[in-house]
Amino acid sequence: MSNFSFNFSLGSAGTVTAAAADVTVANHILTLGAVAALAPLPGRQQIDVRSIEKAALVTAVAEQRAIWTITPTFAQSQEFSIIITQIINGTARQMVATAYTAASGGSITTLCDALRSAINNNTTMQIVASGTTTVVLTANAGYPLIPSVSQVSLSSTPGVFASFTNGTPGVAAKGTYAALIAQGVSADIIVAGQSYTNFRLQYRASSVNDPGGNVSEQRNTLNFYINAGATNYAALATRIGEIINAFASGGSVADPEFLALG
Numbered sequence: 001m002s003n004f005s006f007n008f009s010l011g012s013a014g015t016v017t018a019a020a021a022d023v024t025v026a027n028h029i030l031t032l033g034a035v036a037a038l039a040p041l042p043g044r045q046q047i048d049v050r051s052i053e054k055a056a057l058v059t060a061v062a063e064q065r066a067i068w069t070i071t072p073t074f075a076q077s078q079e080f081s082i083i084i085t086q087i088i089n090g091t092a093r094q095m096v097a098t099a100y101t102a103a104s105g106g107s108i109t110t111l112c113d114a115l116r117s118a119i120n121n122n123t124t125m126q127i128v129a130s131g132t133t134t135v136v137l138t139a140n141a142g143y144p145l146i147p148s149v150s151q152v153s154l155s156s157t158p159g160v161f162a163s164f165t166n167g168t169p170g171v172a173a174k175g176t177y178a179a180l181i182a183q184g185v186s187a188d189i190i191v192a193g194q195s196y197t198n199f200r201l202q203y204r205a206s207s208v209n210d211p212g213g214n215v216s217e218q219r220n221t222l223n224f225y226i227n228a229g230a231t232n233y234a235a236l237a238t239r240i241g242e243i244i245n246a247f248a249s250g251g252s253v254a255d256p257e258f259l260a261l262g
Helices: 108-120 177-183 233-244
Strands: 002-010 023-026 029-032 045-048 052-058 067-073 079-088 091-100 127-130 135-139 148-151 160-168 196-208 215-227
Touching: 023 233, 045 196, 045 215, 052 233, 067 108, 079 108, 079 135, 079 160, 091 108, 108 127, 108 135, 148 160, 196 233, 215 233
Parallel strands: 002 215
Antiparallel strands: 023 029, 029 045, 052 196, 067 135, 067 160, 079 091, 079 148, 127 135, 196 215
16 A cells, blocks of 8 residues: 655645635545645545544644753862753763862852863753852753753762752753744745644545556645644644544534544
8 A cells, every 4th residue: 555645734824714615524535725726736635434443633832942050069078960852853872971079169150160161061961150159041942842950979979969950841842943844845835933733644545547447545645734824723623633533513422424533
């Protein structure tokens, strides 16, 4: 069985029409797109509901960069080391930052200065360290995930850390222009600065593709990108959710037009 994938978008310019016009089901045919053509051509897409194997609504999510606050307890003649794990391009990377306090002098600020310097001088991680009497780690844009920060001891005289606090958990962007371009979605169907929810359908299709009349079957994946900031978006997302759950419009009652697609 052959596999094909198609990408289309709706509301790229900032508007979508009423939900009833953009997504409809009649006589077991799911129609995506109203009278106006989708981007790119050939415009409206029509699929027999009975051929759909899976359906999902992947909601757009804005990136949220992780922020950690590390609070050491100053003491002299101690080794203070932390290990940081960050997800970079899908791979977990780690670094260790270490600071040693002298037998006399120094302060919590000079200790944190040394830790911040070790972190900011690292060229493999995508993190900025700031703060005064603490070490505040902020993930760089595009690399929001810092799943773990903890103490590691490299000597027999480890210092004490009062706390490691993940005040803002990292969240990877979904459906943003940059994220979709990175996934291979064409810039011809989405607009910079906009975010898109994806109505994803996997369905079977048959075709006669040779003079002998033999029928071949293929499995198609259709990604229907909807501008999440468009007028009428909320109503459209609600309608799609009803369709996925095989509900009639406006409620939670099953409609015989639909099959349970999820």
